[in-house]
Amino acid sequence: MKTISTFVGSLLLLLTLTLSGPVAAQGFDELVTDLSAKSFNAKIKAVEKVAETGDDRAAAVLRAMLEGRLFERKEDGKVFITTREGRAYVLTDPLTLKEVGQVKSSTLKKIKVNNRLRGVLNGALGSLTLLSKDPVKRASAAEAVFKNRSADDIPALEKAMERETDAGVKAKMEMALAAIQLTADSPEEIKIAAVDVLTGHPTPEVRALLGGVVQSEQVESVAKAAAEALSDIERRLAFFNAIGNVFQGLSLGSVLLLAAVGLAITFGVMGVINMAHGELVMLGAYTTFMVQEVFRAYFPGAFDWSVIVAIPLAFGVSGLFGIAIERGVIRYLYGRPLETLLATWGLSLILQQLVRSLFGPTNRDVGSPSWMSGSVEVTGGLVLTYNRMWIIFFSLLVLGLLLLVIRKTAFGLQMRAVTQNRQMAGSMGIRTGYVDALTFGLGAGIAGVAGVALSQIDNVSPNLGQAYIIDSFMVVVFGGVGNLWGTLVGAFSLGIINKFLEPFAGTVLAKILVLIAIILFIQKRPRGLFALKGRAVEA
């Protein structure tokens, strides 16, 4: 009974559509059907025509197409906007923008979009959404118009600029207008004025645009102005580039610092060569994975907090493993560096295999919270990614807390006492064995915390630790054994040197050069940048 009424309903709808169609929307109707053309060239023509109608429904249809939600019904070739619900699709008629029912996915065929079409769609949507209420949408619309550079957009752009109140968006619109004027057929003085406007926005996109203009422009004065503007922008971009390099260097340095600071305790302060340090880092990363699994299963809404929750847990897990390693193996080997090295190397293999057996050999997916995804564009051409910024901040925080613990707490005092003079400390009533275990646990726990940060930028696999162990030793030795400030300076200077070498020498050669430089440096200053002085050194 119900089906009949639906049938009648849809029949009525169809009837009204066909009746009202010829009067109001015949053109639009046909154009929408053209969107399902076979070749991309035909689709592009259809998109341009749909956009030209300026119809209110055009934006909705084109956005659906851009997002891959425009489908063709197999039986009659009619085009629908769809939303997915489980395995079925809810159809929306593009002409009425009303829902018309639900069908199985097998009855539909997706209208394919490729990069070129996506660019055209973005441009078309850009000119359609220049007057949107949302400033973010207006800004991206202006960017799309800038990329599209179609002279047809000038009236819409001028109208939008008159109404625009947001300065940032207005600047983007000015850029877009200048770009169109410069590339379209406009008089000489307007083109030169456009170059002037563009010079004020030194971004890689403007550089690309001007580079093209310099090569193709016929009018000499314009070409000359563009060339001057280009060299000006290139100079400024080179400066931003250098700042970008420093940032990348700091970021690499912060990763090195995180990996090395735990080692600075176990190797630098205690003198234990712990080859399993990298695996303690890896355990921290897997703890993050486990925490995220719990969050995904039980608190999907609070996923953004998972990384924060993982930090103390990773500290605990790696710290406990560290204490177990110290009590179980290392305490029998104090003063025998070679045996310690071999034993901890073995431990590192055992830990790797343990993780491989438990979690499998393949990488585990650790998600990034939303506040760590994406980037901020400081000025044109200088893009800083959030995850890297957080990690730089986090590494400094960890180092700061560690210094605080060592300098200001009773445990820190005992730790320093034991490492400087074990017998004396023991005779003063400090339980040296207990302090040893906790110190090693502290170093291991910090390694675990480093693992949380590394899980955000590297693959979480059983091999994660191996990639960092050599670098960590390098940083500690370079910075000066037993000196946390040395570790800080060592990590950041190695990071920055590496990043400045990379563009010229390539990744592999840059690493080799840094390694050679360190070998030479150690020849000259065997105790590193900040050597400890005094009697404690000889002990």
Added chain:
Amino acid sequence: MKKKLLTFAAAGALSLSMAMSGIAHAADTIKVGVLHSLSGTMAISETTLKDTVLMMVDDLNKQGGLLGKKVEAVVVDPASNWPLFAEKMRELITVNDVDVVFGCWTSVSRKSVLPVVEELNGMLFYPVQYEGEESSKNVFYTGAAPNQQAIPAVEYLMSEDGGEAKRWVLLGTDYVYPRTTNKILRAFLHSKGVKDEDIMENYTPFGHSDWQTIVAEVKKFASAGKKTAVVSTINGDANVPFYKELGNQGIKAEDIPVVAFSVGEEELAGLDTAPLVGHLAAWNYFMSVDNPENDAFIQKWHAFIKDEKRVSNDPMEATYIGFKMWTQAVEQAGTTDVDAVRQAMYGQKVKNLTGGIAVMNTNHHLSKPVLIGEIQPDGQFETVWETDGVVKGDAWSDYIPESAKLTADWTYPWVCGNCKEPKFKALIN
């Protein structure tokens, strides 16, 4: 004395019966070696192929085995360690006595097993796209050669639909496959009038994770006023941080498309692909292709692996085609003897999962269709371009002058993998 004799006789009988049962046992099964890394940097890609072979073996046994015998898979783990590949290959052939080996992913691992498989006259099916410039009597290459993947992909990006790219960034992992592919691509780009100043080449080590500088360099290179495209031959798990960095630095496919030759559905699984929509991959197979053969394969795969979420990819299809061809050739030859099976391999036909028919050519490469797909938000690829028919795999690239002269043909009168002239004079005429 008598007792001793008796014991002796008993022992003799025992050893005899053992030897006989050994023979009987060997005759009962056909052994298939699986040489894929199950740990290390390549495990992300290779573990799936091991499972694919196991699925095919399982399937074959359910249908009654091969030549009336059961088929048994011998799995070893070369652990992404290239010299270990050679050792494990030797172990498979001499100790485990396998009749055929399915294995290797990286070209460096294939190059490492090559002398062993040739010395012991084994048979290897290599299921991954590779750089070409090779044809061994003992290897069947079921993945794409450069003319079945790299060249069509670059041609697509040069075309109107692909965005008419004029400047090229060639990013790769530092080993033989990317370096050789890029050598071929550079020669190809030269032939299309692209100058050296419009080509940037960059190599990184396996497992590289810090992509900030390189992605920033690409951005800088792309802002020189010409449409720029990136061709990525980055291998293994280094791809994950690379794509993460692309997403974070906001490189959109409409501005700088990245076409990858080693990134398939498996590598994208577990990666947020929303910022990557539109970046491309060129393969001979995509999971999303709507085809009855493909649907059946995916169903079988999900049933075998007991996980509905697992994806399928191109090297799996290549493994599938290789395995099917090998079983057909064994049935035709009536034996698993390597030399007989090799002869039976030529001209074997298997239906592609994406439509059309794959044929084994006498240069040990397949004829297959080429597809180019764009990454979708759900981690799948959508085919945006494909060749009209199948493309014949070319062992020696036409774009490198010294290789253009070489021919690979393992039938009479050539019988050679890299010759300028046939080994024998043809008797006809």
